[in-house]
Amino acid sequence: MIKYSLEDKIIVTGASSGIGLEIAHTLNRQGATVIAIGRNSQRLELAKINSSNKKHFYTEIKDLTENLEELPQYISHLREKYGQFKALVYSAGIVELTVTRLLDKNIIDRIFNINFSAPLLTAKGFLDKKNNIGAGSSIVFIASVAGVKPSKGQIVYSSSKAALISASKSMSQEFSNKKIRINCISPAWVKTPVLERQINYIGVKESDYPLGFGQTSDVANLASFLLSDESKWITGQNYILDGGGNF
Protein backbone atom coordinates (compact mmCIF):
# COMPACT_ATOMS: atom_id res chain seq x y z
CA MET A 1 0.00 0.00 0.00
CA ILE A 2 1.19 3.48 -0.83
CA LYS A 3 2.11 5.65 2.13
CA TYR A 4 2.90 9.30 2.38
CA SER A 5 4.29 11.33 5.26
CA LEU A 6 2.95 14.58 6.66
CA GLU A 7 5.94 16.34 5.07
CA ASP A 8 4.48 15.37 1.70
CA LYS A 9 2.33 18.41 0.95
CA ILE A 10 0.06 17.86 -2.01
CA ILE A 11 -2.19 20.39 -3.73
CA VAL A 12 -5.44 19.00 -5.13
CA THR A 13 -7.67 21.22 -7.26
CA GLY A 14 -11.34 20.54 -7.91
CA ALA A 15 -11.32 18.99 -4.45
CA SER A 16 -14.87 19.80 -3.41
CA SER A 17 -16.51 17.03 -5.44
CA GLY A 18 -16.13 14.02 -7.69
CA ILE A 19 -12.69 12.80 -8.72
CA GLY A 20 -10.78 15.66 -7.06
CA LEU A 21 -12.52 15.04 -3.74
CA GLU A 22 -11.77 11.33 -3.85
CA ILE A 23 -8.11 11.98 -4.65
CA ALA A 24 -7.82 14.49 -1.79
CA HIS A 25 -9.36 12.02 0.67
CA THR A 26 -7.22 9.12 -0.57
CA LEU A 27 -3.93 11.02 -0.28
CA ASN A 28 -4.89 12.31 3.16
CA ARG A 29 -5.80 8.79 4.31
CA GLN A 30 -2.42 7.58 3.04
CA GLY A 31 -0.67 10.11 5.24
CA ALA A 32 -0.09 13.19 3.09
CA THR A 33 -0.83 16.77 4.04
CA VAL A 34 -3.47 17.86 1.55
CA ILE A 35 -4.21 21.40 0.42
CA ALA A 36 -7.68 21.04 -1.09
CA ILE A 37 -8.68 23.83 -3.48
CA GLY A 38 -12.27 24.31 -4.60
CA ARG A 39 -14.88 26.95 -5.30
CA ASN A 40 -17.61 25.78 -2.96
CA SER A 41 -16.83 26.59 0.67
CA GLN A 42 -19.58 24.40 2.12
CA ARG A 43 -18.58 21.35 0.12
CA LEU A 44 -14.91 21.93 0.95
CA GLU A 45 -15.75 22.15 4.64
CA LEU A 46 -17.67 18.89 4.33
CA ALA A 47 -14.66 17.36 2.58
CA LYS A 48 -12.50 18.33 5.54
CA ILE A 49 -15.02 16.94 8.04
CA ASN A 50 -15.06 13.63 6.16
CA SER A 51 -11.27 13.39 5.81
CA SER A 52 -9.26 10.80 7.75
CA ASN A 53 -6.75 13.28 9.14
CA LYS A 54 -8.57 16.61 9.47
CA LYS A 55 -5.56 18.33 11.06
CA HIS A 56 -3.65 17.87 7.84
CA PHE A 57 -6.48 18.51 5.42
CA TYR A 58 -6.36 22.23 4.59
CA THR A 59 -8.95 23.96 2.46
CA GLU A 60 -8.50 26.91 0.13
CA ILE A 61 -11.54 28.49 -1.47
CA LYS A 62 -10.56 29.68 -4.91
CA ASP A 63 -11.96 29.93 -8.43
CA LEU A 64 -8.87 29.09 -10.47
CA THR A 65 -10.41 30.50 -13.64
CA GLU A 66 -11.12 33.94 -12.21
CA ASN A 67 -7.73 35.45 -12.99
CA LEU A 68 -5.50 33.18 -15.01
CA GLU A 69 -2.51 35.53 -15.01
CA GLU A 70 -2.17 35.42 -11.24
CA LEU A 71 -2.20 31.59 -10.93
CA PRO A 72 1.59 31.16 -10.67
CA GLN A 73 1.71 33.80 -7.92
CA TYR A 74 -1.21 32.12 -6.19
CA ILE A 75 0.81 28.90 -5.91
CA SER A 76 3.77 30.90 -4.56
CA HIS A 77 1.42 32.41 -2.00
CA LEU A 78 0.32 28.89 -0.95
CA ARG A 79 3.97 27.84 -0.61
CA GLU A 80 4.61 30.79 1.73
CA LYS A 81 1.69 29.52 3.81
CA TYR A 82 2.36 25.76 3.77
CA GLY A 83 5.96 25.24 2.61
CA GLN A 84 7.26 23.50 -0.52
CA PHE A 85 4.99 21.01 -2.23
CA LYS A 86 5.68 17.43 -3.25
CA ALA A 87 2.87 17.19 -5.74
CA LEU A 88 0.02 18.79 -7.62
CA VAL A 89 -3.16 17.12 -8.84
CA TYR A 90 -5.10 19.25 -11.28
CA SER A 91 -8.62 17.92 -11.41
CA ALA A 92 -10.81 20.95 -12.07
CA GLY A 93 -12.56 21.46 -15.41
CA ILE A 94 -15.83 21.64 -17.30
CA VAL A 95 -17.67 19.30 -19.61
CA GLU A 96 -19.83 20.99 -22.20
CA LEU A 97 -21.61 19.79 -25.33
CA THR A 98 -20.32 21.56 -28.44
CA VAL A 99 -21.13 20.98 -32.08
CA THR A 100 -19.72 22.64 -35.18
CA ARG A 101 -22.89 24.48 -36.13
CA LEU A 102 -23.11 26.17 -32.74
CA LEU A 103 -19.43 27.00 -32.35
CA ASP A 104 -18.39 30.51 -31.50
CA LYS A 105 -15.19 32.06 -30.23
CA ASN A 106 -16.59 32.64 -26.73
CA ILE A 107 -17.32 28.93 -26.22
CA ILE A 108 -13.86 27.95 -27.46
CA ASP A 109 -12.14 30.55 -25.27
CA ARG A 110 -14.15 29.66 -22.19
CA ILE A 111 -13.58 25.91 -22.38
CA PHE A 112 -9.88 26.28 -23.25
CA ASN A 113 -9.35 28.77 -20.43
CA ILE A 114 -10.81 26.38 -17.89
CA ASN A 115 -9.54 23.04 -19.21
CA PHE A 116 -6.19 24.04 -20.68
CA SER A 117 -4.85 27.46 -19.64
CA ALA A 118 -5.73 27.18 -15.94
CA PRO A 119 -4.02 23.81 -15.39
CA LEU A 120 -0.92 24.90 -17.30
CA LEU A 121 -0.53 28.16 -15.42
CA THR A 122 -1.12 26.41 -12.09
CA ALA A 123 1.56 23.90 -13.08
CA LYS A 124 3.85 26.80 -13.95
CA GLY A 125 3.49 28.02 -10.37
CA PHE A 126 4.11 24.55 -8.96
CA LEU A 127 7.16 24.00 -11.17
CA ASP A 128 8.85 27.21 -10.02
CA LYS A 129 11.79 25.70 -8.11
CA LYS A 130 11.00 27.74 -5.03
CA ASN A 131 7.60 26.09 -4.76
CA ASN A 132 8.36 22.35 -5.00
CA ILE A 133 10.74 19.96 -3.24
CA GLY A 134 12.72 19.31 -6.44
CA ALA A 135 13.58 15.65 -7.18
CA GLY A 136 10.58 13.48 -6.34
CA SER A 137 8.00 16.14 -7.13
CA SER A 138 5.17 15.06 -9.36
CA ILE A 139 2.13 16.38 -11.20
CA VAL A 140 -0.97 14.50 -12.30
CA PHE A 141 -3.43 16.16 -14.65
CA ILE A 142 -6.89 14.67 -14.92
CA ALA A 143 -7.64 14.75 -18.65
CA SER A 144 -10.26 12.60 -20.38
CA VAL A 145 -10.58 9.67 -22.73
CA ALA A 146 -12.25 12.23 -25.01
CA GLY A 147 -8.80 13.76 -25.49
CA VAL A 148 -7.73 10.55 -27.23
CA LYS A 149 -11.03 9.25 -28.64
CA PRO A 150 -13.47 12.12 -29.12
CA SER A 151 -17.19 11.48 -29.61
CA LYS A 152 -19.86 13.58 -31.29
CA GLY A 153 -20.68 16.77 -29.42
CA GLN A 154 -17.25 17.09 -27.81
CA ILE A 155 -15.38 19.26 -30.30
CA VAL A 156 -14.01 21.82 -27.89
CA TYR A 157 -14.00 19.69 -24.75
CA SER A 158 -12.04 16.88 -26.39
CA SER A 159 -9.59 19.31 -28.02
CA SER A 160 -8.95 21.05 -24.71
CA LYS A 161 -8.13 17.71 -23.09
CA ALA A 162 -5.97 16.61 -26.06
CA ALA A 163 -4.07 19.88 -25.74
CA LEU A 164 -3.58 19.27 -22.03
CA ILE A 165 -2.28 15.73 -22.64
CA SER A 166 0.13 17.00 -25.26
CA ALA A 167 1.33 19.91 -23.12
CA SER A 168 1.97 17.62 -20.17
CA LYS A 169 4.15 15.36 -22.33
CA SER A 170 6.25 18.29 -23.46
CA MET A 171 6.39 19.64 -19.91
CA SER A 172 7.56 16.23 -18.64
CA GLN A 173 10.54 16.36 -20.99
CA GLU A 174 11.41 19.83 -19.76
CA PHE A 175 11.57 18.67 -16.15
CA SER A 176 12.77 15.05 -16.37
CA ASN A 177 16.41 16.01 -15.73
CA LYS A 178 15.28 17.52 -12.43
CA LYS A 179 13.56 14.22 -11.55
CA ILE A 180 10.20 15.93 -11.54
CA ARG A 181 7.53 13.75 -13.14
CA ILE A 182 4.38 14.78 -14.98
CA ASN A 183 1.62 12.42 -16.09
CA CYS A 184 -2.02 12.44 -17.17
CA ILE A 185 -4.96 10.22 -16.32
CA SER A 186 -7.70 10.04 -18.90
CA PRO A 187 -10.83 8.47 -17.46
CA ALA A 188 -13.89 7.47 -19.45
CA TRP A 189 -17.27 7.80 -17.71
CA VAL A 190 -16.80 7.77 -13.98
CA LYS A 191 -19.87 8.10 -11.82
CA THR A 192 -19.73 11.62 -10.40
CA PRO A 193 -22.49 14.18 -9.87
CA VAL A 194 -20.92 16.51 -12.43
CA LEU A 195 -20.95 13.90 -15.16
CA GLU A 196 -24.43 12.61 -14.39
CA ARG A 197 -25.89 15.25 -16.67
CA GLN A 198 -23.63 14.33 -19.56
CA ILE A 199 -24.40 10.65 -19.14
CA ASN A 200 -28.06 11.54 -19.38
CA TYR A 201 -27.40 13.63 -22.46
CA ILE A 202 -25.55 11.11 -24.51
CA GLY A 203 -27.22 7.97 -23.24
CA VAL A 204 -24.07 6.12 -22.21
CA LYS A 205 -24.87 2.58 -21.09
CA GLU A 206 -23.09 0.66 -18.40
CA SER A 207 -23.13 -2.36 -20.73
CA ASP A 208 -20.62 -0.48 -22.92
CA TYR A 209 -18.13 -1.08 -20.12
CA PRO A 210 -17.05 -4.70 -19.57
CA LEU A 211 -15.75 -3.70 -16.14
CA GLY A 212 -18.74 -1.44 -15.40
CA PHE A 213 -18.69 2.33 -14.93
CA GLY A 214 -15.61 3.67 -13.21
CA GLN A 215 -15.63 4.76 -9.60
CA THR A 216 -13.81 7.85 -8.40
CA SER A 217 -11.60 5.56 -6.30
CA ASP A 218 -10.35 3.88 -9.50
CA VAL A 219 -8.92 7.22 -10.59
CA ALA A 220 -7.70 8.15 -7.10
CA ASN A 221 -5.74 4.91 -6.72
CA LEU A 222 -3.84 5.53 -9.94
CA ALA A 223 -3.29 9.21 -9.10
CA SER A 224 -1.82 8.23 -5.74
CA PHE A 225 0.52 5.73 -7.39
CA LEU A 226 1.65 8.27 -10.00
CA LEU A 227 2.38 10.90 -7.35
CA SER A 228 4.32 8.50 -5.15
CA ASP A 229 7.92 7.39 -5.47
CA GLU A 230 6.60 3.92 -6.41
CA SER A 231 6.25 5.29 -9.94
CA LYS A 232 9.66 7.01 -10.03
CA TRP A 233 10.44 5.70 -13.54
CA ILE A 234 7.18 6.95 -15.09
CA THR A 235 6.81 10.34 -16.70
CA GLY A 236 5.18 11.88 -19.76
CA GLN A 237 2.47 9.22 -19.88
CA ASN A 238 -1.27 9.37 -20.33
CA TYR A 239 -3.16 6.53 -18.69
CA ILE A 240 -6.55 5.68 -20.15
CA LEU A 241 -9.02 4.31 -17.60
CA ASP A 242 -12.00 3.01 -19.53
CA GLY A 243 -13.07 -0.23 -17.86
CA GLY A 244 -12.30 -2.12 -21.04
CA GLY A 245 -14.81 -0.04 -22.98
CA ASN A 246 -14.44 0.25 -26.72
CA PHE A 247 -15.82 3.60 -27.80
Next chain:
Amino acid sequence: MDKSIFIEKLKDVIQTEKDINFNTELESIEEWDSIAQISLLAFLDSEFNKHLTVNDFEKIKTVNDIAKIAGL
Protein backbone atom coordinates in the same frame (compact mmCIF):
# COMPACT_ATOMS: atom_id res chain seq x y z
CA MET B 1 -37.45 34.89 -27.78
CA ASP B 2 -39.88 35.77 -30.56
CA LYS B 3 -41.49 32.66 -32.05
CA SER B 4 -40.45 33.42 -35.62
CA ILE B 5 -36.85 34.00 -34.52
CA PHE B 6 -37.03 30.72 -32.64
CA ILE B 7 -38.12 28.89 -35.79
CA GLU B 8 -35.29 30.47 -37.79
CA LYS B 9 -32.71 29.56 -35.14
CA LEU B 10 -34.06 26.04 -34.92
CA LYS B 11 -33.79 25.64 -38.69
CA ASP B 12 -30.19 26.75 -38.41
CA VAL B 13 -29.52 24.29 -35.58
CA ILE B 14 -31.07 21.41 -37.52
CA GLN B 15 -29.53 22.73 -40.75
CA THR B 16 -32.74 22.39 -42.71
CA GLU B 17 -34.30 24.63 -45.32
CA LYS B 18 -37.66 22.92 -45.07
CA ASP B 19 -40.55 25.17 -44.07
CA ILE B 20 -41.25 24.24 -40.52
CA ASN B 21 -43.83 25.43 -38.01
CA PHE B 22 -44.83 24.48 -34.49
CA ASN B 23 -46.80 21.44 -35.73
CA THR B 24 -43.96 20.00 -37.76
CA GLU B 25 -43.01 16.46 -36.76
CA LEU B 26 -39.27 16.18 -36.32
CA GLU B 27 -39.18 12.79 -38.01
CA SER B 28 -40.48 14.45 -41.18
CA ILE B 29 -37.37 16.62 -41.42
CA GLU B 30 -34.77 14.93 -43.60
CA GLU B 31 -31.87 16.53 -41.72
CA TRP B 32 -33.09 15.32 -38.29
CA ASP B 33 -30.15 12.99 -37.60
CA SER B 34 -27.96 12.27 -34.58
CA ILE B 35 -25.87 15.41 -35.11
CA ALA B 36 -29.01 17.53 -35.34
CA GLN B 37 -30.19 15.95 -32.09
CA ILE B 38 -26.93 16.71 -30.25
CA SER B 39 -27.05 20.22 -31.72
CA LEU B 40 -30.55 20.68 -30.34
CA LEU B 41 -29.38 19.62 -26.87
CA ALA B 42 -26.49 22.09 -27.03
CA PHE B 43 -28.87 24.81 -28.32
CA LEU B 44 -31.37 24.30 -25.48
CA ASP B 45 -28.51 24.30 -23.01
CA SER B 46 -26.74 27.43 -24.24
CA GLU B 47 -29.76 29.55 -25.25
CA PHE B 48 -32.34 28.53 -22.66
CA ASN B 49 -30.29 26.88 -19.89
CA LYS B 50 -32.40 23.73 -20.24
CA HIS B 51 -30.59 20.45 -19.60
CA LEU B 52 -32.43 17.47 -21.01
CA THR B 53 -32.02 13.85 -20.09
CA VAL B 54 -32.28 11.02 -22.60
CA ASN B 55 -35.76 10.26 -21.25
CA ASP B 56 -36.88 13.88 -21.75
CA PHE B 57 -35.44 13.82 -25.21
CA GLU B 58 -37.30 10.70 -26.28
CA LYS B 59 -40.59 12.50 -25.61
CA ILE B 60 -39.86 15.25 -28.12
CA LYS B 61 -41.85 14.62 -31.27
CA THR B 62 -42.72 18.04 -32.71
CA VAL B 63 -41.31 21.55 -32.94
CA ASN B 64 -43.93 22.56 -30.40
CA ASP B 65 -42.47 20.08 -27.89
CA ILE B 66 -39.13 21.87 -28.23
CA ALA B 67 -40.78 25.30 -27.90
CA LYS B 68 -42.48 24.20 -24.68
CA ILE B 69 -39.15 23.12 -23.20
CA ALA B 70 -37.68 26.48 -24.23
CA GLY B 71 -40.56 28.17 -22.42
CA LEU B 72 -42.16 29.74 -25.49
